[in-house]
Amino acid sequence: xxxxxxxEVLKGGEFLIKESDPQSVFTMDDxxxxxxxxxxxxxxxxEKEIIPNVDDIDKQKEGLTVSLLEKAGEIGxxxxxxxxxxxxxxxxFDTNTILSMEMxxxxxxxxxxxxxxxxxxxxxxxxxxEEQKQKYLPALASGEMKxxxxxxxxxxxxxALSAKTTAVLSEDGTHYxxxxxxxxxxxxxxxxxxxxxxxxxxxxxxCFIIPTxxxxxxxxxxxxxxxxKGSSTRALFLDNVKVPKENVLGEIGKGxxxxxxxxNVGRFKLGAMVTGGAKKYISIAVQYANERKQFGKTIxxxxxIKYKLAEMAVRVFVSExxxxxxxxxxxxxxxxxxxDGAQFSDSLIKSAEEYAIESSMMKVFGSEMLDYVADEVxxxxxxxxxxxxYPAARAYRDSRINRLFxxxxxxxxxxxVDMLIKRSMKGRxxxxxxxxxxxxxxxxxxxxxxxxxxxxxxxxxxxxxxKKAALMIAGxxxxxxxxKLAEEQEVIMNITDMLIEIFTSESAILRTLKYAAxxxxxAAEMYAKMTSVYVSDSLxxxxxxxxxxxxxxxxxxDMKLLLLGMKRFTKLDPVNTTKLRREVADKMIEENxxxx
Amino acid sequence: MKIAVCVSHVPDTATxxxxxxxxxxLDPNGVAFVLNPYDEYAIEEALKTKELLxxxxxxVISLGPDVNKETIRKALAMGADGGVLLKxxxxxxxxxxxxALAAEIETQGAQLVFFGxxxxxxxxxxxGQLTAEMLGFNCATVAVDFKLDGDKITVxxxxxxxKEVVETSIPAVITAQKGLNEPRYASLKGIMAAKRKTIEEKxxxxxxxxxxxxxMKKPPEKAAGKIVGEDxxxxxxxxxxxxxxxxxx
Ligand SMILES: Cc1cc2nc3c(=O)[nH]c(=O)nc-3n(C[C@H](O)[C@H](O)[C@H](O)COP(=O)(O)OP(=O)(O)OC[C@H]3O[C@@H](n4cnc5c(N)ncnc54)[C@H](O)[C@@H]3O)c2cc1C
Numbered sequence: 001x002x003x004x005x006x007x008e009v010l011k012g013g014e015f016l017i018k019e020s021d022p023q024s025v026f027t028m029d030d031x032x033x034x035x036x037x038x039x040x041x042x043x044x045x046x047e048k049e050i051i052p053n054v055d056d057i058d059k060q061k062e063g064l065t066v067s068l069l070e071k072a073g074e075i076g077x078x079x080x081x082x083x084x085x086x087x088x089x090x091x092x093f094d095t096n097t098i099l100s101m102e103m104x105x106x107x108x109x110x111x112x113x114x115x116x117x118x119x120x121x122x123x124x125x126x127x128x129x130e131e132q133k134q135k136y137l138p139a140l141a142s143g144e145m146k147x148x149x150x151x152x153x154x155x156x157x158x159x160a161l162s163a164k165t166t167a168v169l170s171e172d173g174t175h176y177x178x179x180x181x182x183x184x185x186x187x188x189x190x191x192x193x194x195x196x197x198x199x200x201x202x203x204x205x206x207c208f209i210i211p212t213x214x215x216x217x218x219x220x221x222x223x224x225x226x227x228x229k230g231s232s233t234r235a236l237f238l239d240n241v242k243v244p245k246e247n248v249l250g251e252i253g254k255g256x257x258x259x260x261x262x263x264n265v266g267r268f269k270l271g272a273m274v275t276g277g278a279k280k281y282i283s284i285a286v287q288y289a290n291e292r293k294q295f296g297k298t299i300x301x302x303x304x305i306k307y308k309l310a311e312m313a314v315r316v317f318v319s320e321x322x323x324x325x326x327x328x329x330x331x332x333x334x335x336x337x338x339x340d341g342a343q344f345s346d347s348l349i350k351s352a353e354e355y356a357i358e359s360s361m362m363k364v365f366g367s368e369m370l371d372y373v374a375d376e377v378x379x380x381x382x383x384x385x386x387x388x389x390y391p392a393a394r395a396y397r398d399s400r401i402n403r404l405f406x407x408x409x410x411x412x413x414x415x416x417v418d419m420l421i422k423r424s425m426k427g428r429x430x431x432x433x434x435x436x437x438x439x440x441x442x443x444x445x446x447x448x449x450x451x452x453x454x455x456x457x458x459x460x461x462x463x464x465x466x467k468k469a470a471l472m473i474a475g476x477x478x479x480x481x482x483x484k485l486a487e488e489q490e491v492i493m494n495i496t497d498m499l500i501e502i503f504t505s506e507s508a509i510l511r512t513l514k515y516a517a518x519x520x521x522x523a524a525e526m527y528a529k530m531t532s533v534y535v536s537d538s539l540x541x542x543x544x545x546x547x548x549x550x551x552x553x554x555x556x557x558d559m560k561l562l563l564l565g566m567k568r569f570t571k572l573d574p575v576n577t578t579k580l581r582r583e584v585a586d587k588m589i590e591e592n593x594x595x596x
Numbered sequence: 597m598k599i600a601v602c603v604s605h606v607p608d609t610a611t612x613x614x615x616x617x618x619x620x621x622l623d624p625n626g627v628a629f630v631l632n633p634y635d636e637y638a639i640e641e642a643l644k645t646k647e648l649l650x651x652x653x654x655x656v657i658s659l660g661p662d663v664n665k666e667t668i669r670k671a672l673a674m675g676a677d678g679g680v681l682l683k684x685x686x687x688x689x690x691x692x693x694x695x696a697l698a699a700e701i702e703t704q705g706a707q708l709v710f711f712g713x714x715x716x717x718x719x720x721x722x723x724g725q726l727t728a729e730m731l732g733f734n735c736a737t738v739a740v741d742f743k744l745d746g747d748k749i750t751v752x753x754x755x756x757x758x759k760e761v762v763e764t765s766i767p768a769v770i771t772a773q774k775g776l777n778e779p780r781y782a783s784l785k786g787i788m789a790a791k792r793k794t795i796e797e798k799x800x801x802x803x804x805x806x807x808x809x810x811x812m813k814k815p816p817e818k819a820a821g822k823i824v825g826e827d828x829x830x831x832x833x834x835x836x837x838x839x840x841x842x843x844x845x
Contacts, residue, residue, distance in 0.1 A: 033666065033669070034788070037670065037673060037787045038787055040782070041781050041783070044781060045781065075781045075783045075784065076783045076784030076785050076786075077784065089788065091784075591612065592612070
């Protein structure tokens with residue numbers, strides 16, 4: 001790939017067909033002093049106000065979550081996205097990412113917080129009229145008003161647009177009359193306003209702001225949940241609720257824009273929170289492993305435990321690299337749009353949409369990474385991990401929800417491929433050219449060039465090849481199924497999983513190379529070890545997903561050729577991952593925490 | 597009135613600290629530094645006093661290398677009005693630190709000065725008192741409660757097994773103990789505002805060290821425990837060991 005390509009900003013989905021310059025990625029080592037100070041404040045807030053109160057929060061002690069939200073508002077944590085003229089701080093996307101990460105170990109409170117500041121506030125920021133913004137945003141930023149987002153209904157979950165709640169304009173034309181039921185509404189027990197979706201005249205999907213002191217509004221009991229027990233989750237009922245016409249948010253019949261664009265940001269933020277949370281949980285596991293003794297030794301000295309500690313660290317490190325890379329891309333694009341004269345909110349909508357593919361991948365990867373981590377944190381604790389006296393059990397219970405909300409991981413996996421193909425068909429993304437080139441390459445004799453030298457150079461080459469593997473599979477699947485690909489969900493899942501492996505692997509390499517360029521190869525040693533472990537395993541997984549897909553749709557010579565391609569494009573010399581993992585674990589054991 | 601708060605930049609108590617290659621100073625590599633925890637109470641008390649008095653100003657003073665500006669900035673983010681960095685890269689003992697701080701407090705014309713009761717790096721716990729002495733100010737240490745009424749100061753001090761209430765007057769140095777107040781957060785707005793506040797940089801007034809650090813040592817590793825026996829028959833042996841080996845009874 002030519003050097004010219006390297007400096008332009010990577011567009012959404014382009015990671016598959018382009019290379020990135022390590023200098024272009026945003027990493028944890030690039031925070032400004034101000035960002036670090038803000039993160040410190042958020043961390044202090046969680047450590048002082050949330051962690052000591054987790055039991056009471058989970059028991060839903062009367063008024064506790066509400067008062068904590070208000071306290072967060074006082075410190076400024078609720079208004080980081082809201083521009084200064086509406087009582088917020090107008091911080092950029094990256095700063096918001098860093099702050100979301102710090103909320104990752106706030107358990108139930110983190111969910112209440114995210115629902116209020118994200119899906120509960122952003123629709124007004126993005127789509128509100130000037131009057132709506134003036135009326136609601138300052139109160140949402142200060143915490144005086146709390147918000148909830150009501151999309152889901154008993155019969156419409158993943159199929160969100162099939163909502164049955166109705167809205168009918170009153171005879172005098174001054175207000176809408178809403179009827180219906182919403183389900184699983186976070187903050188439903190105490191919200192002052194509801195961002196609610198309903199069908200106007202039966203089929204115009206539209207968003208409304210409903211004050212909860214409206215007549216005809218009632219709430220169900222708190223749901224009895226598996227985890228995040230302290231977050232309020234309720235069914236809500238709308239029985240002839242009159243909503244003034246001024247409370248329509250966005251345009252009539254354009255509710256899906258609101259819903260989808262908010263989800264783009266919501267998914268990314270979830271990826272940021274789970275990554276931040278997982279880092280803290282690993283430290284808990286390391287500390288326990290350093291203290292607990294069996295057979296006369298600390299359990300941290302056992303290889304089986306080291307493996308767990310290291311593998312958790314590897315996945316978190318990679319998740320952070322890919323998530324921050326995505327944040328940086330969104331941030332850069334929104335700042336460029338603003339420099340070109342776009343409004344703050346428009347710039348955010350556009351940039352979040354541009355990287356919707358990456359955001360969905362981060363949601364899926366992050367939530368599954370956290371589940372892995374939470375599970376192994378319990379395992380490291382042995383029986384004590386099963387006791388409520390230790391933090392592991394709560395981490396485990398509370399992790400599980402992340403694979404369900406903000407679009408289930410299945411829905412997000414489907415979306416990744418769907419968006420890629422749509423962009424390719426619209427000419428937004430040129431996948432066809434590169435896919436054809438690979439078909440040609442497949443029929444040619446492989447080049448046996450010299451093995452590349454330098455830090456992670458082999459891994460980089462492997463990832464470059466893996467992109468070819470993914471394009472090969474995706475291209476063949478499209479050729480085979482044409483319009484009917486959507487019905488072959490298993491193949492789509494295989495393709496998405498390959499893409500996630502590629503994006504995360506490449507991000508880890510870029511993060512490490514950037515660090516090495518700044519601090520030297522020696523300083524980047526641990527980063528390189530973790531990356532090497534990850535890429536090595538990742539290629540095996542890519543190979544497996546590819547084979548599953550091939551077997552599902554190819555036969556005869558086609559199959560042989562594709563399998564040969566898979567073999568060629570997922571080649572990487574074996575690495576002693578056992579040794580590397582031990583070294584990664586030993587470093588954490590020495591530092592007594594997750595230290596990367 | 598001008599109120600001064602003297603703050604130090606210390607290793608986070610949660611990080612592992614190593615001794616530097618010279619064997620006499622702490623190795624700053626890989627150590628996270630923070631605002632000295634006791635100084636947070638000092639800042640909070642200064643800010644509360646300012647809020648009570650109205651017309652007054654809080655200035656934060658820190659002595660040390662350039663990185664101390666991070667700690668000054670944290671104090672500014674909490675609400676202090678201005679900061680002064682007294683630049684010095686070299687090690688100073690408590691006396692030499694106090695000398696430079698006293699000179700700056702005099703320049704500033706501050707009448708009320710808050711310190712943390714001790715700095716959690718070298719833990720001498722005397723800089724506040726020394727500074728008061730050099731300035732000829734009154735001094736009340738280890739304060740857990742502070743009241744100002746005109747010029748009159750009432751301080752509750754923590755002493756072994758109880759509390760002591762002392763009365764004094766301005767000008768005074770107060771050193772803060774945990775419990776004096778609940779330090780406020782550096783709010784996000786405060787952090788942004790801190791960017792616009794100035795930190796004045798000056799050379800720290802020269803002063804001689806009266807003490808010299810000869811060396812630093814880490815506490816010895818805890819020795820492994822010893823199991824003397826499993827049942828009552830082991831008790832005499834246990835008592836013998838506690839008497840003769842551990843020498844604790
Ligand atoms: C604690 C909690 C808090 C929540 N908070 C909110 C909130 O604040 N606001 C709000 O609006 N909603 C909220 N939700 C709802 C949440 O977003 C939905 O539960 C989620 O979207 C899934 O919908 P569902 O539960 O109806 O599952 P379903 O849609 O019935 O899905 C069941 C299973 O089928 C799979 N599936 C569904 N469709 C497809 C498909 N086309 N192809 C393949 N697989 C498919 C799903 O992935 C899933 O595995 C919350 C849910 C919970 C549990």
